[in-house]
Amino acid sequence: MGPQSRGLMMPVPAGMRPAFGRDRDAMSDLKRTPLYDLHVDLGARMVPFAGYSMPVQFEGVMAEHVQTRQKAGLFDVSHMGQVMLTGASWDAVALAFEAMVPQDVLGLADGRQRYGFFTNAAGGIEDDLMFARRGDALFVVVNAACKDADVARMRAALEPGVTVELIEDRALIAVQGPGAEAVLSGMDAAAAEMRFMDVRDLDLGGVAVWASRSGYTGEDGYELSVPAQAVEGLTKALLDHAEVAPIGLGARDSLRLEAGLCLYGHDMDAETTPTEATLNWAIQKVRRTGGARAGGFPGADVVLAQLADGAARKRVGLLPEGRAPMREGVALFDAAEGGAQVGVVTSGGFGPSVERPVAMAMLDAGAVDQPLWGEVRGKRLPVATAPLPFVAAGFKR
Amino acid sequence: MKFTEEHEWLRVEGDEVVVGITAHAAEQLGDVVFVELPDEGTTVSKDDEVVVIESVKAASDILAPIDGEITEVNSALADNPGMVNDDPQGEAWFFRMTVSDASQMDEFMDEAGYQKFIG
Numbered sequence: 266m267g268p269q270s271r272g273l274m275m276p277v278p279a280g281m282r283p284a285f286g287r288d289r290d291a292m293s294d295l296k297r298t299p300l301y302d303l304h305v306d307l308g309a310r311m312v313p314f315a316g317y318s319m320p321v322q323f324e325g326v327m328a329e330h331v332q333t334r335q336k337a338g339l340f341d342v343s344h345m346g347q348v349m350l351t352g353a354s355w356d357a358v359a360l361a362f363e364a365m366v367p368q369d370v371l372g373l374a375d376g377r378q379r380y381g382f383f384t385n386a387a388g389g390i391e392d393d394l395m396f397a398r399r400g401d402a403l404f405v406v407v408n409a410a411c412k413d414a415d416v417a418r419m420r421a422a423l424e425p426g427v428t429v430e431l432i433e434d435r436a437l438i439a440v441q442g443p444g445a446e447a448v449l450s451g452m453d454a455a456a457a458e459m460r461f462m463d464v465r466d467l468d469l470g471g472v473a474v475w476a477s478r479s480g481y482t483g484e485d486g487y488e489l490s491v492p493a494q495a496v497e498g499l500t501k502a503l504l505d506h507a508e509v510a511p512i513g514l515g516a517r518d519s520l521r522l523e524a525g526l527c528l529y530g531h532d533m534d535a536e537t538t539p540t541e542a543t544l545n546w547a548i549q550k551v552r553r554t555g556g557a558r559a560g561g562f563p564g565a566d567v568v569l570a571q572l573a574d575g576a577a578r579k580r581v582g583l584l585p586e587g588r589a590p591m592r593e594g595v596a597l598f599d600a601a602e603g604g605a606q607v608g609v610v611t612s613g614g615f616g617p618s619v620e621r622p623v624a625m626a627m628l629d630a631g632a633v634d635q636p637l638w639g640e641v642r643g644k645r646l647p648v649a650t651a652p653l654p655f656v657a658a659g660f661k662r
Numbered sequence: 663m664k665f666t667e668e669h670e671w672l673r674v675e676g677d678e679v680v681v682g683i684t685a686h687a688a689e690q691l692g693d694v695v696f697v698e699l700p701d702e703g704t705t706v707s708k709d710d711e712v713v714v715i716e717s718v719k720a721a722s723d724i725l726a727p728i729d730g731e732i733t734e735v736n737s738a739l740a741d742n743p744g745m746v747n748d749d750p751q752g753e754a755w756f757f758r759m760t761v762s763d764a765s766q767m768d769e770f771m772d773e774a775g776y777q778k779f780i781g
Contacts, residue, residue: 326718327693515692515719588696588740590716615695615718622696642714 298343299436299493300500307511314514315409317344322513329516330617333482334656337444338512339503343436346412347490348419350403352427358403361427362396365419367539367562369549373398378462378477380547382539383418388567389535390542391418393527395488397464397477404464404475406437406488408529435475436496441486441520443659444508449476449487452502456487461660472499482517483524484659516617523616523623525582525653531593532580532611532625538564540571541627543580543653548572581633582653583610583624587646590614590622591639597626598638601645607632610639616655623655624648663751664767665776666727671751672770678733679767680755683715683724686780688750691717694743699735699757706732706759708766713756715746727770729762 295318304311309320320341323329332338352358359371368381378397382390392411397404407415412431419429440449449456453467459478467476467489475490491499503509518528527533533542551557554569562568585591590613597608613624628637628650638645664672669687672679688694696716706712706726713724735757739745745754761767771779 322692325693330718519718588743589698589714590696590721592721615693615716617693617718 296344298341299496300341300343300438303497303500304341304511309511309513312514315344317409319344320511320513322515323511326513326515326519327617329510329512330519332510333442333484333512333516333520334618335443336508336510337440337442337448337486337506338482338516339500339509340439340441340512340517341436341500342439342488343493343496344409345437346405346407346409346415347432347435347437348405348407348412348416349430349432350405350419350423350427351401351430355398355401358401358427359398361423362403363552363558364561365422365563366394366396367548367552367565367568368396369551369558370396370403371558372549372551375400376464378464378479382544382547383415384539384562384564384568385535386563387536388538388564388571390529390533390537390539390544391415391535393529393533395477395479399464399475404490410530432490434493436491436493437488438491438496438500438503439480439482439486439488440503440509441480441482441484441512442508443485444506445484445486446661448503448506448509451506459487461485461662469499470502474499478661481524481526482520483526483654483656484520485661518612519614519617522612522614522625523618523655524658525625525655527580527625528612532627537627538571538576539568540576541578541580545572575630578608578627578629579633580611581608581626581628582651582655583613583626583637583639583648584651584655585613585622585624585639585646585648588622589641589646591624591641591646591648595624595639595641597628597632597648598640598645599632599635601638601647604638607635607637619655623651625653663773664770665773665779666770667779668725668727669780670724670727672727672767673755674767675758678758678760679728679730680758681724681727682755683746683750684776684780685750688747688754691715691722691746693718694746697739697743697746697756699737699740700732702732702735704732706730715743724756726759728759728766730760731762732757732759734758 304320312321382393452469464477472495480486592613595610608628616623698714710726711723
């Protein structure tokens with residue numbers, strides 16, 4: 266789907282194909298999460314995504330987006346990879362993992378989580394991830410589309426000293442939005458005691474879950490790793506709350522875009538460095554030049570040099586001036602006519618909460634403060650760079 | 663009302679036709695957030711891209727169903743694209759056009775045929 270397609274097409278989010286016509290047959294080859302039957306019962310439109318049949322929408326993208334910002338939304342993210350790393354000691358696991366990522370892993374307190382990414386020898390990002398310390402073990406959640414490659418990468422880098430277990434008997438759901446705390450703390454009061462990026466076990470109606478206070482919507486909320494056989498019952502119990510509604514991948518994408526969060530494979534990829542992706546904040550001081558454990562991860566020479574000196578291009582927020590959305594692939598120019606291309610939109614669409622088009626782009630560093638035009642269907646339309654996020658984060662820090 | 667395989671409806675009014683998209687198409691597109699209409703007076707050929715319609719997630723085109731001239735556009739859609747979801751086969755018509763070759767109308771489906779087409 267894109268500007269090249271002709272005629273009235275039935276759109277689905279970037280990277281997804283519609284689920285009718287011939288594609289119906291292809292759906293049968295797709296993997297299903299433990300919540301597949303419930304999604305279908307709830308009337309979801311299912312689409313192929315990263316090898317899974319996933320719900321793209323239930324009630325509608327706009328309504329689901331607003332529901333999550335104002336009340337609470339429940340997301341099935343069971344297609345993501347859940348990986349447990351264990352070894353002789355916490356230090357052994359953490360130090361081994363530090364050889365794969367530029368983050369401070371060793372310094373992570375028990376019960377805390379961090380955002381990170383695997384880098385390659387050129388300093389590019391192979392995938393982004395969340396990692397949490399559970400006692401002496403490291404619990405890692407990676408993107409669905411990358412999980413096989415990530416597991417292979419971890420096995421190659423970490424085994425035999427560290428055991429890499431892809432967890433396939435647990436589902437992953439997220440409850441996001443300002444109403445999430447009341448819903449979960451009504452089932453286990455300890456949920457309210459968690460701060461942003463805390464992890465702990467909760468007992469939700471007799472189901473033991475691994476909870477983290479995090480998500481990818483810009484809202485307060487929780488991600489819950491749940492035994493697969495218990496996830497449908499727990500999901501139904503959560504949806505019984507008037508404040509909670511099921512949310513599809515469509516709204517998940519518009520929520521994370523408004524929150525200024527990167528989508529792997531779009532806003533960053535193996536050719537994008539952390540500094541280009543504006544992710545310097547995610548590299549702790551101890552891993553930077555002069556730190557006690559500086560470098561020692563793939564591409565450290567490139568990454569550390571860019572941390573000090575900057576990069577030739579960077580991810581920025583964009584606000585198109587008109588009503589026309591500027592979507593992924595729209596070229597950015599420094600003049601209304603002629604001029605030079607200075608960047609490209611990496612994610613873009615309509616922001617239901619800000620009620621206008623929003624986008625993120627990879628832009629030449631020299632063009633950041635210059636007037637810009639995005640070329641949409643052959644017309645150059647004015648667009649301005651803007652601070653990210655587009656909506657203030659609702660995290661409980 | 664006649665229907666095209668491109669999920670448009672055409673309503674004949676005198677010498678002209680009024681064109682919009684079907685309720686099925688509107689439902690499948692999802693929340694419409696942007697509509698770009700052609701200039702009145704534009705001469706179009708069948709299958710020319712005449713309208714850009716963007717939903718929350720993607721951009722599509724509406725193709726001219728027949729040859730003719732655009733005589734009027736529904737400019738209310740530009741300010742309130744959500745009308746396409748609220749009343750696709752009523753208030754949210756897109757444009758009115760002349761009919762250069764009436765035989766082009768023959769290939770379109772009636773309502774029953776369209777319902778069968780979308781299955």
